Amino acid sequence: MQLSSWLRLLFALVGSVLFIDGAVLIAFKKIHIGTVLPLLLGLFFCVYAFFYYHIERFFFYHFRLHSIWRFGWLCFWIWLISLGYFFNYLAENNSETQTTPPVRAIIVLGSGVENGQPSATLAKRLDRAAPVALAQSNAKLVLTGGIDFGETQSEAEVMSSYLQQKHHIPASQILLEDKSTSTELNLQNSQPLLQAQHINIQQPIAIVTSDFHTLRAAAIARKQGYRHISMLGATTPLATRYNAWLREYFAYASGWLLDEY
Template structure:
């Protein structure tokens, strides 16, 4: 078996893993770039590995397409390098801390619900928020997130129910921001709730979100003039970790384009 054959077998294996990963998560109704893109890339890898000879013969007969193909491979390679550089950056900027004291408010950013229950990622955020809240019994807890497609209750309502059932937190210390559909709106809409409770952007505030999300969330908070903020990282479940990081890669770019931070 020559080197080219070994490469195609490796490509086929990677393609199958990516396709299965994307297909499985999409079957769980986790439909976003972080799941769709691996499925499509995996499918493309499998097709190329299986029909390599026919593809090469076809490209040889069509010089313009062959040139476009080679250009596409170069851009795809550069994109892969940028993606793994982003993953490396995230990995080296994750900081887990849950021992913050003297907080005035704790803002928990939403991350999707499924059939009236928090997603695995959101549950991790809420678990982390509960630890912080138990050390800051007087802190206001703001739960953020509007109505997801196909759901009856808003994210904020589902989050409140989870915290009360799992941790018996004081419902009088919980406020719901149930209109937002993005991180930017999570933090923007929370400002009026802070004001209603005698707090402001200079108060001591903890923002609880997933590890991969803390960098962008902190940048958005800074743009909105939150001045005394601690970012609290929640671990991302391994099953969806790198899909979530892939999704965050595009969210980070779109946030920059839309001037969210």
């Protein structure tokens, strides 16, 4: 694989951006494949651009390894194309519904807690759910999420405090599901809470999540028996948007392998 000087420079620039992006987000405790992978890819691109001639010389004298090296690049470009298609799919299918039909319950899916406060992504979800909950005061508001690493309160408890303090949602309207650690468990563990309130999962229910996550969450919900769902997508903060989309790419794949939908 031949690289001109400008292409080497491009690799170095892209690598630097990816590395800094991953490093900054990881420093803020956002540690997942959507941040770790850019960090590693960025480091690889920078090293490859800087030591290009040494690397190519090594593979010139090791033919079998060179074949593996070229095959690895082929796999990378195929993966990158598939990632591009996935990003385009998310961009075209994000839920932008602004009105919500009458529902019996509103389920808000968790998305991380930072220092006892909702993450920026989770705050967007809560801000998306609050007007609906206030407009439909008879609908139960189910807040989902267990205890994150390094935290002392569950996501559900933090979400409840946020909604009561910022949006003045009455505690009597809120139900806490504070054990789950995934979308599948968010929805599964919410069912007994709904049943205790005489709410059937085949009745109209709104599910609030991030815009990029509505498709997968809807598929998981339908697999579990939810029938009349309204998906409400909250905008994802730009600073973490594409890292979240990258994470969702692998989440889609794992969900398919685990038969979640």
